Amino acid sequence: MKFERPFNFYAGPAILPFEVMKDIKDELLNFRNTGLSVMEISHRSKEFDTVVDETIALVRDLLAVPDDYSVLFIQGGASIHFAMIPLNFLGDGTADYVDTGAWAKKAIKEAENLGKVNIAASSEDKNYSYIPDTFNFTENAKYVHITGNETINGTQYKEFPNTGNVPLIADMSSEIMSRKIDVSKFGMIYAGAQKNISIAGVSLVILKNSLLDNANNSLPTMLKYKTYVEKKSMFNTPPVFAIYVMNKVLNWLKKNGGVESIEKINEQKAKLLYDVIDSGDFYIGTADKNCRSNMNVTFRLKDEELEKKFIEEAKNEGFIGVKGHRSVGGCRASIYNAMPLEGVKYLAEFMKDFQNKNS
Ligand SMILES: *Cc1c(COP(=O)(O)O)cnc(C)c1O
Secondary structure, eight states, X not given: OOSSSOEEOOSSSOOOOHHHHHHHHHTSSSSTTSSSOTTTSOTTSHHHHHHHHHHHHHHHHHHTOOTTEEEEEESSTTXXXXXXXXXXXXXXXXXXXXXXXXXXXXXXHHHHHHSEEEEEEEOGGGTTOSOOOOOOOOTTOSEEEEESEETTTTEEOSSOOOOTTSOEEEEOTTTXXXXXXXXXXXXXXXXXXXXXXXXXXXXXXEEEGGGGGGSOSSSOGGGOHHHHHHTTTOSSOOOHHHHHHHHHHHHHHHHTTHHHHHHHHHHHHHHHHXXXXXXXSSSEEOSOGGGBOSSXXXXXXXXXXXXXXXXXXXXXXXXXXXXXXXXXXXXXXXXXTTSOHHHHHHHHHHHHHHHHHHO
16 A cells, blocks of 8 residues: 555545544543543533534534524434434324435335325436436425435435425435535434544434424433433433544534535545546446535446456555445445545546556
């Protein structure tokens, strides 16, 4: 390997800014002059309470979250929301779901266990290679659920559906903070943190408070969004280390110009790889060009043997994790916020090189 440290293209848990990890290492044994580690102090201590306040403020600032929304930290990953959303908001109504791939399907499965679901659109007919642009919405649906970025299939909404007065709920696990969004267009946004904003153990939720007006109040305490809103996500012990890491990552993002700056770099990074893919027929992009993901670049080579060779040689060169998800095969380079432009440039060069040697 020609690099000091490999470039990490894993889909999740995923790359963290190196600077952030060094910073965490430096203060691991002495957090903010307490003489203790952040891992061992009380979540009710003034020092940790400040971390929570700061992290909420950073989320609000970076995404321009309107005042009538709450910012929450919830354990259970993004997947807990697949169940919590219908438990809280579905009741005896109908929810609309857009089926764009593996993650959408998981959300749909949980909702179907709990109530009435209408599939408003699906791209299953073409192997989830695109994002539908026409929707068969239910009148007075309780909510519409979409998956902003399909991590496995490599597709991403370029424009979000207009759902009128029906709350739009989006799983943004693999794209949160990667591009500017208008939060006011959503009823709720949620994201597992381990792809773009922290480590595994916490999910971030941005919730319009008015959604609680009609929420189910007879759920177990821990499964009610209301509990997290009322207790500032600290009804019980929150995942303190994961929230602390989120604080660090968001500070890093802010220092580097915020979401607007990173969005431009993310576009540049994705273009580098898609340009190589489009330069011939050696690499075959699996997503339609108009809905390709800027976070997860998915492609195939002419056969599985060549893919295996590609993944192996990439690894030996220092590009880790370019293997596609086990459910779809192929190759995938995940290029989240923390992946430096330089790393993608090197990967693009390697891909061109590999193409020259193997075609
Ligand atoms: C990774 C991922 C999830 C699952 O997140 P967990 O935190 O493991 O539950 C859900 N949705 C999307 C879009 C993802 O990329």
